[in-house]
Amino acid sequence: MSLMRILAIETSCDDTSVALVEASGHRRVQAKTGLIGKPRFKVIYNIVSSQIKIHRPFGGVVPNLAKREHAKNLPKIFGRIMNKELRIKNTKTKIHNSKFIIPAIDAIAVTVGPGLEPALWAGIEFAKDLAKKLKKPLIGANHMEGHLYSNWLSARSKKYEARSKKIEFPAAALVVSGGHTILLNMTSLTKWKKLGETRDDAAGEAFDKVARLLGLPYPGGPEIEKIAKKGDPKAIKFPRPMLRDKNYDFSFSGLKTSVLYYLRDSKNSHSSNRFRFNVAASFQQAVVDVLIGKTIRAAREFGAKSVLLCGGVSVNKFLQKTLRQKSEEAGAKFFCPSFEYNTDNAAMIAAAAYIRHQQKKKLRLSAQSNLNL
Ligand code: KG4
Ligand code: ZN
Numbered sequence: 547m548s549l550m551r552i553l554a555i556e557t558s559c560d561d562t563s564v565a566l567v568e569a570s571g572h573r574r575v576q577a578k579t580g581l582i583g584k585p586r587f588k589v590i591y592n593i594v595s596s597q598i599k600i601h602r603p604f605g606g607v608v609p610n611l612a613k614r615e616h617a618k619n620l621p622k623i624f625g626r627i628m629n630k631e632l633r634i635k636n637t638k639t640k641i642h643n644s645k646f647i648i649p650a651i652d653a654i655a656v657t658v659g660p661g662l663e664p665a666l667w668a669g670i671e672f673a674k675d676l677a678k679k680l681k682k683p684l685i686g687a688n689h690m691e692g693h694l695y696s697n698w699l700s701a702r703s704k705k706y707e708a709r710s711k712k713i714e715f716p717a718a719a720l721v722v723s724g725g726h727t728i729l730l731n732m733t734s735l736t737k738w739k740k741l742g743e744t745r746d747d748a749a750g751e752a753f754d755k756v757a758r759l760l761g762l763p764y765p766g767g768p769e770i771e772k773i774a775k776k777g778d779p780k781a782i783k784f785p786r787p788m789l790r791d792k793n794y795d796f797s798f799s800g801l802k803t804s805v806l807y808y809l810r811d812s813k814n815s816h817s818s819n820r821f822r823f824n825v826a827a828s829f830q831q832a833v834v835d836v837l838i839g840k841t842i843r844a845a846r847e848f849g850a851k852s853v854l855l856c857g858g859v860s861v862n863k864f865l866q867k868t869l870r871q872k873s874e875e876a877g878a879k880f881f882c883p884s885f886e887y888n889t890d891n892a893a894m895i896a897a898a899a900y901i902r903h904q905q906k907k908k909l910r911l912s913a914q915s916n917l918n919l
């Protein structure tokens with residue numbers, strides 16, 4: 547067993563996050579399978595500073611504004627973590643640096659993609675500078691691998707809860723965020739086949755666009771979920787794009803257009819709350835039906851023992867509840883990270899960086915906005 551203390555940085559979109567995570571697991575890499583044993587992660591700090599209020603008036607994230615805010619927030623959050631660490635009595639070995647005293651850190655990790663290029667650079671530049679000052683290795687991490695491995699993070703209150711022990715393979719993993727909708731068949735922690743992904747809009751993007759059509763603020767996902775609770779999901783028959791297709795790809799842009807036409811054709815009813823609640827509930831039901839239909843079909847086809855849900859959209863309680871129920875009906879255990887690890891955060895970046903580091907699979911330390919799984 548090897549233990550690594552990783553300080554991770556995440557700035558791919560509109561959340562600035564810094565985390566300190568203790569990672570452990572077997573160091574040995576099995577050449578054939580690429581397995582590295584069962585990793586364990588203890589999240590010591592995971593601080594997130596959201597920029598939603600700054601971007602909200604623009605109806606979406608403005609890349610250069612995000613970069614400026616990240617550059618402003620990073621030293622503050624890093625400073626907060628260092629102060630917290632120093633206040634803890636009997637901390638582990640302290641390293642003396644010419645400028646400041648810092649607790650032991652073995653490596654620094656940073657998201658290199660996918661994401662908004664200027665935003666990614668803010669994190670990379672800060673991380674490079676820090677790694678140089680502290681004379682520590684810098685590990686590049688893939689944001690989507692972060693979402694995937696957030697399923698292996700345990701709640702901060704429970705010391706080393708061996709959550710990963712319960713995740714068995716094969717596993718069907720649905721990664722749903724603002725920019726991606728990906729379905730994987732994982733045969734091990736590090737081996738997977740991408741079964742399908744979105745051909746146009748991601749699920750989160752569809753939530754955001756439909757929210758805007760309904761006059762709801764950015765980000766739209768939580769707003770739609772909130773008002774959908776008061777509506778009837780069967781009120782409007784929106785299409786379930788590609789649900790019946792044999793492949794595992796998704797498409798949400800046509801569904802968004804259906805909502806647009808529906809709103810245009812029922813102009814006079816717009817002002818009624820009931821009308822908006824029903825549109826939100828029926829739209830959410832359509833998205834969830836497609837996501838779940840495909841995931842469960844994959845779980846059955848590949849004999850999944852586990853179903854994993856992750857990414858910003860998986861905060862949605864209706865999606866979580868329905869997928870849990872359908873997974874259990876299909877004989878698979880259901881996993882979904884807690885709220886703080888589902889939305890963008892640096893703890894998941896530490897996890898992804900650790901697994902890459904153990905596999906000795908390095909990523910280039912420059913912004914790669916189109917990186918994928
Ligand atoms: O993973 P994430 O925080 O950032 C990206 O990597 O993209 O995902 C953000 C996306 C946004 O599109 C947001 O509207 C959506 O996740 N989202 C939700 C909910 N909360 C956030 N979608 C549906 N229901 C929610 N409760
Ligand atoms: Zn994300």
